[in-house]
Amino acid sequence: MMKRRTVLTTAALSTLPLALPQAFAQSRKDSVVLAMTLEPSPGLDPTGGAASSISEVTLYNIYETLTKINSDGSVTPLLAESWEVSPDLKTYTFKLRKGVKFHNDEPFNAQAVKFSFDRAAGEKSTNKDKRTFANITTQVVDEHTVVILAKEIDPDFPFLLGQGTAIIVEPKSADTNGTKPVGTGPFRLENWVKGSSITLAKWDGYRNAAAIKLKKATFRIIPDPAAQVAALLAGDVDVFSRVTPRAVPQFKTNSKFQVLVGGSRAKTILAINNQKKPLDDVRVRRAIAAAIDRKAVIQGAADGYGAPIGSHYTPGAFGYVDTTGVNPYNPEKAKALLKEAGVKTPLELTITLPPPPYARQGGEVIASQLAKVGITAKLQNVEWAQWLSNTYGGAHNYDLTIISHVEPFDLGNFAKPDYYWGYKSPKFNDIYDKIKTAPRAADRAKLLGDAQRLLAEDSVHGFLYQPQWITIANKNIKGLWKDMPIFVNDLSALSWSSPA
Numbered sequence: 001m002m003k004r005r006t007v008l009t010t011a012a013l014s015t016l017p018l019a020l021p022q023a024f025a026q027s028r029k030d031s032v033v034l035a036m037t038l039e040p041s042p043g044l045d046p047t048g049g050a051a052s053s054i055s056e057v058t059l060y061n062i063y064e065t066l067t068k069i070n071s072d073g074s075v076t077p078l079l080a081e082s083w084e085v086s087p088d089l090k091t092y093t094f095k096l097r098k099g100v101k102f103h104n105d106e107p108f109n110a111q112a113v114k115f116s117f118d119r120a121a122g123e124k125s126t127n128k129d130k131r132t133f134a135n136i137t138t139q140v141v142d143e144h145t146v147v148i149l150a151k152e153i154d155p156d157f158p159f160l161l162g163q164g165t166a167i168i169v170e171p172k173s174a175d176t177n178g179t180k181p182v183g184t185g186p187f188r189l190e191n192w193v194k195g196s197s198i199t200l201a202k203w204d205g206y207r208n209a210a211a212i213k214l215k216k217a218t219f220r221i222i223p224d225p226a227a228q229v230a231a232l233l234a235g236d237v238d239v240f241s242r243v244t245p246r247a248v249p250q251f252k253t254n255s256k257f258q259v260l261v262g263g264s265r266a267k268t269i270l271a272i273n274n275q276k277k278p279l280d281d282v283r284v285r286r287a288i289a290a291a292i293d294r295k296a297v298i299q300g301a302a303d304g305y306g307a308p309i310g311s312h313y314t315p316g317a318f319g320y321v322d323t324t325g326v327n328p329y330n331p332e333k334a335k336a337l338l339k340e341a342g343v344k345t346p347l348e349l350t351i352t353l354p355p356p357p358y359a360r361q362g363g364e365v366i367a368s369q370l371a372k373v374g375i376t377a378k379l380q381n382v383e384w385a386q387w388l389s390n391t392y393g394g395a396h397n398y399d400l401t402i403i404s405h406v407e408p409f410d411l412g413n414f415a416k417p418d419y420y421w422g423y424k425s426p427k428f429n430d431i432y433d434k435i436k437t438a439p440r441a442a443d444r445a446k447l448l449g450d451a452q453r454l455l456a457e458d459s460v461h462g463f464l465y466q467p468q469w470i471t472i473a474n475k476n477i478k479g480l481w482k483d484m485p486i487f488v489n490d491l492s493a494l495s496w497s498s499p500a
Contacts (some may be wrong), residue, residue: 001056002414005241006267009253024371026234029496030214031214032239033216033220033237034219034237034238034493035222035243036220036221036222037053037221037222037228037356038048038223038354038384039053039056039194040058041197041388044057044062044177044178045058045062046165046167047120047165047167047169048178049128050128052406052454056241056487056489057200057489060191061200061332062185062188062200062489063167063169063184064096065078065168066087066096067158067166069163069486071482071485073159073263078162079096079097079113081097088153088439089150089154090153091149092158092454093141094113094145096367097144099207100184101184101205103170103184105205106171106173109144110146111143113140113172115139116169117136117138120133122132129166134147135151135152136151155441159409163486164486169183170183178302181253185203185206186203186208186491187201196221197217197218198215198219199216201216203464217494220236222237225247225357227490228240233250238477239471239474240473241487241489242487243467243470243485244357245302245305255452256474258474258475258477260482261468261482264314264406264484265317265408267463268402268404268464268467269312269464270398270461271402272285272462273420273421274421274460276422278341279349282391284343284459285460286334287375288334288370288400289462289463290337291329291331292373292462293369294308294309294324295308295328296369297362300364304469306464306465306468308324308465309324310322310452311323311453311455312410312411312414312463313361313448314466319448321452323463331369331372331373335373335374338373343374346374347376348375350399351363351366351378351399352382352387352391352399354387356469359403360381363379363402387403402464412432414432414460431451432451432492434447435448435451477495479495
């Protein structure tokens with residue numbers, strides 16, 4: 001083993017005989033209701049879409065990976081029993097667990113691993129980490145041994161293999177995983193009411209079924225912040241991870257709940273379409289950055305739960321450098337930069353806002369700030385599916401958008417010429433190539449600093465803040481993650497203490 005860095009409403013209950021609420025509470029000891037802001041889209045296959053909400057429901061629950069990422073960022077075996085790495089960090093030998101089956105009773109083996117990784121790299125793949133899989137070759141040694149040959153050095157490779165994009169799928173059922181997911185995990189899909197809820201049921205065929213305390217888990221989709229608070233207070237929801245920060249004060253003083261405030265590797269940004277005029281002019285992008293008061297955005301969008309960032313990297317991560325001074329808040333400088341760029345004001349732009357409260361609330365704050373320097377920002381609210389298809393995908397039809405990128409190691413997105421923000425920099429590509437192949441940690445740290453500074457100097461985006469994620473839950477739920485290096489709800493770790 002190797003480790004890397006590390007529904008029954010309250011109103012309904014009130015009409016029942018007095019003895020039944022206690023019985024209901026007892027039954028809840030083997031079930032849990034969780035809630036989330038965004039519904040998985042386009043389906044329940046994390047290899048088929050970029051939305052983190054897919055893995056929030058499915059990763060480690062329905063599907064499993066060779067490795068498992070823990071709440072502290074460490075990596076331990078999951079479907080792999082162990083692994084060894086060659087001295088040049090390019091060859092990984094994985095020993096696989098024996099006796100593991102998929103939900104459809106097909107065996108988990110080395111062939112399934114090879115199929116999964118070849119599929120992720122294939123021509124038809126929509127896996128957001130397709131580039132990672134295109135740079136490896138998977139070889140079957142025997143039923144329970146695979147060798148992965150990497151073209152590039154990546155010290156974070158075991159971590160990447162624990163993410164939703166690296167799930168091991170069953171070849172016969174892979175094409176229908178979006179609606180009928182089949183994995184090796186402890187839970188199966190029982191029911192999905194689109195736009196409302198997703199219910200998972202314990203799979204008795206799981207190799208360690210006796211250790212799984214929950215028999216059922218229901219994920220409710222609640223995008224509205226006020227409704228999130230109401231559902232928690234009513235007891236309709238037991239756990240709400242990444243809940244709106246505005247909910248915190250009333251729950252901190254309520255003895256029925258626990259409030260967990262944890263760190264993340266997420267970057268909340270005002271993404272800029274670098275291919276659109278006049279946003280293709282670095283002076284205009286710098287003007288936008290100079291118009292933004294990050295502290296005011298953190299207060300308005302996240303109720304103070306966040307740390308300012310100046311580039312696409314977070315405090316505490318390996319190789320982090322503080323770049324918040326590269327484009328500091330300076331409205332007068334912003335006005336001068338727009339004038340220098342020949343932009344006639346008011347410059348009219350649209351900020352596309354997906355549903356999460358941080359985006360909608362942050363949009364109002366930023367629009368107000370931009371107005372002070374001569375930029376009129378129209379706020380356009382869109383549903384999550386629209387954002388994924390029109391902003392992130394398709395023709396990248398947007399000027400500005402507010403979004404949190406939650407992947408820990410995603411600097412490589414700036415080297416993708418077709419990525420949705422349209423940033424193209426041979427200089428960055430060169431630095432990133434060197435990051436991927438630097439064998440010494442000290443060299444890699446220096447290069448990571450160079451990459452961060454270049455992104456800040458190019459003002460690729462308005463880099464805003466590193467969010468802190470808040471989980472509010474019934475005080476009797478045990479096993480919740482506090483820190484979230486990736487977005488998952490690990491149901492296998494959850495249980496109730498008495499009374500439920």
